[in-house]
C-alpha cells in the first residue's frame with residue numbers, strides 16, 4: 001500500500017529525505033536531499049544510518065555524514081526527538097511506511113526548534129534538565145545511615161504517580177508549546193566552560209520551566225518522602241518562568257509520546273500554587 | 285510609534301484571522317521550514333525586572349481582572365444595553381440608575397472599569413508578545429483556542445479603545461469634548477440614552493464593526509473563563525475540563541445572543557420617538573427636583589440641552605438634531 005502510494009520525486013524502490021543541516025552552534029542552516037533505498041520496516045534511525053553510510057546527496061555530492069542523537073532505540077531514552085514531517089516525535093519509533101503514507105514524495109527531518117542545535121539534527125537539551133533541577137525533580141534522601149524502608153504509598157497515589165514517572169525528558173512537550181521559546185547563548189571569547197554554563201543556567205532559570213518539569217514537581221510532591229520538599233517545589237513553580245507562563249494551549253499533552261497527563265499536572269500545580277500563595281500570604 | 289503599533293496590531297489580527305497562523309510563521313513559510321520558529325530570544329527581550337520578579341502575582345491578577353471586574357462589567361453592560369429591546373424608556377431608566385451616582389461616576393468608572401481594562405489589556409499584550417502561536421504545525425482544538433484567545437484579545441483591545449471613544453469619549457472635560465465630538469467621539473448622551481445610541485449605531489459599517497468587536501469580546505470571555513479554571517486549579521481532570529467546556533460554551537452562546545440583541549436593539553431605535561420619550565422623562569425629573577438643569581446640560585444631546593424646557597417638544601428642532609447626529 002505504502003509502496004504503491006509512493007510517487008513523485010521518490011521512485012518505487014527509493015525515497016527522498018530532506019534534511020535541515022547545520023554545521024555547528026550558531027551557524028546558518030541549509031537543506032540537503034538524500035535518496036535512500038526502500039527496505040521493509042525501516043524507521044527514521046535506520047534511514048539516518050543509511051544516509052550516514054552513503055554520505056552522498058541526490059546530486060552525487062559527497063558530504064559529511066548527517067549527525068543525530070539516539071540511545072535506546074525503543075522510545076524510552078528521549079534522545080532522538082526531532083521534527084519529522086513538521087511534527088516533533090522520536091526518530092526511533094517513526095516508521096518509514098507510515099511516514100510515506102502521509103507524504104509519499106519525501107520525508108522531512110528538522111532539528112527541534114526550541115533547543116540550540118549542536119550539529120545537524122542533534123540539539124542541546126540542557127535547559128530541560130535545568131528545569132528538572134529548578135523544581136527539585138527528585139526525592140531528597142541524603143544520609144550516611146541506612147534510614148530503613150520509606151513510607152508506604154497507597155495504591156491510589158501510585159496509580160496517579162506511575163504515568164508521570166514515565167517521562168523520558170524527550171523535549172516534545174517543550175517543542176510543541178507556544179509559550180516555550182528558544183534560549184540560545186553563544187560562548188564569548190575567553191569565557192571558561194564553567195562561566196558559560198553558569199550564564200546559560202541563569203538565562204534558563206528566567207525562561208519557562210516547561211510542562212515536563214511542572215509534571216515532575218507534581219510527581220515528587222505526591223511521593224510520601226518527596227513531599228518534604230513540596231513547598232520548595234511550589235516556590236520554584238511560582239518564580240519567574242514558572243507555571244504562570246503556561247497559556248493552556250495543551251499541545252504538550254497532545255504530543256507527549258508517553259501520554260503523560262501533563263495538563264492534569266498543570267491544573268493540579270495551578271491549584272497547589274494558588275493555595276501555597278494564600279498560605280504564604282497569611283502565614284508568613 | 286503609533287503607526288507602528290497600529291500596523292503591528294492589524295497584521296497580527298489579519299494573519300491570525302485568515303490563516304490561524306502567526307505572522308512569524310507566515311513570514312518564514314512555516315510549513316516547510318521550522319528554522320525561525322523557535323527563535324525568540326527571551327533573554328535579550330527580557331521583561332523589566334519588576335515584571336519578572338512579580339510574574340506569578342501579575343499573571344494571576346491579570347487572570348482575575350479578566351473576570352472581575354472586566355468580565356463582570358461586560359455582562360452587566362450588555363444586559364443594560366439589551367434592555368433597549370424592551371423600550372427606549374426602559375433603557376433610559378437603566379442609564380438614569382447608573383448616573384444617579386452623580387459626581388462619583390467618573391471615579392467609579394476609572395477605578396472599576398477603565399484602569400482594570402487597561403491593566404488587563406497591557407499585560408495581555410505583554411503575554412501575547414511572549415508566545416509563538418504554532419497552529420500551523422499543531423492543529424489541535426485547544427491550540428487553535430489559544431491562538432484565538434490572543435487574536436480576540438487584540439481585537440477587543442482595538443474595539444474597546446474605539447468604542448469608549450465613540451460612545452463615552454474617555455474624558456468629559458469640555459476642551460476635550462470640543463475635539464472629540466467632531467471626530468465622531470462622545471456620541472452618547474446619558475439623558476438622551478436611546479436616541480443618541482440609535483443615532484450612533486446608524487449605517488452598516490459601525491454596526492458591522494461592533495458585531496466583530498463584541499463577538500470577539502464574548503469569545504474571549506467565555507474561553508477565558510475556561511483557561512482561568514485551569515490556571516487557578518478549579519477544573520483539573522480531562523473529564524472536568526470537558527464539563528467546563530460545556531459550561532463555557534453555554535455562557536458564550538448566551539452572551540453572544542445577549543450582545544447581538546443589544547446591538548440589534550440599538551440599530552432599530554426610532555431616534556425621534558426615543559428622543560420624545562427621553563425629553564418627557566427629563567422634564568418629569570426636573571419637575572420633581574430630582575435633576576437640575578445646570579448640572580444636567582452636558583449629559584443631554586446638544587440640541588436637547590440647548591432647548592428651553594417647555595413641555596411641548598419642538599418637532600422640527602428634534603428632527604434637525606436627529607439628522608445632524610447621523
Ligand code: HEM
Nearest residue numbers: 247347350351355358405408437440441505508511512515
Ligand atoms: C482589551 C484587550 C484585551 C487583551 C489584549 C487581552 C488579552 C488576554 C490574554 C493574552 C489572555 C491570556 C492569558 C494567558 O493565557 O496567560 C487573556 C485572558 C483572559 N481575558 Fe483578556 N484581553 C483583553 C480584554 C479582555 C476583556 C474585555 C475581557 C472580559 C470581557 C477579558 C477577559 C479575560 C479572561 C477571563 C481571561 C482568562 C484568564 C486566564 O486564562 O487565566 N479580556 N486576555
Ligand code: HEM
Nearest residue numbers: 358365393397448451452472474481498501543546547550
Ligand atoms: C452591543 C454592544 C454594545 C453597546 C450597544 C454598547 C453601548 C455603550 C454605550 C451607549 C456606552 C456609553 C455609556 C456612557 O457613556 O455612560 C458604552 C460605554 C462603554 N462600553 Fe459599551 N456597548 C456595547 C458593548 C461593549 C462591550 C462588548 C464592551 C467590552 C467590555 C464594552 C465596554 C464599554 C466600556 C468600557 C464603556 C465605558 C464605560 C462607561 O461609560 O461606563 N461595551 N457602551
Ligand code: SF4
Nearest residue numbers: 167168170171173256
Ligand atoms: S512529559 Fe512527555 S513529552 Fe514531555 S519530556 Fe516527558 S515524555 Fe517527553
Ligand code: SF4
Nearest residue numbers: 177246247249250252
Ligand atoms: S498547556 Fe501550557 S505547557 Fe502545555 S503546551 Fe500549552 S502553554 Fe505549553
Ligand code: FES
Nearest residue numbers: 071073077078092
Ligand atoms: S533512541 Fe531512545 S527514544 Fe529514540
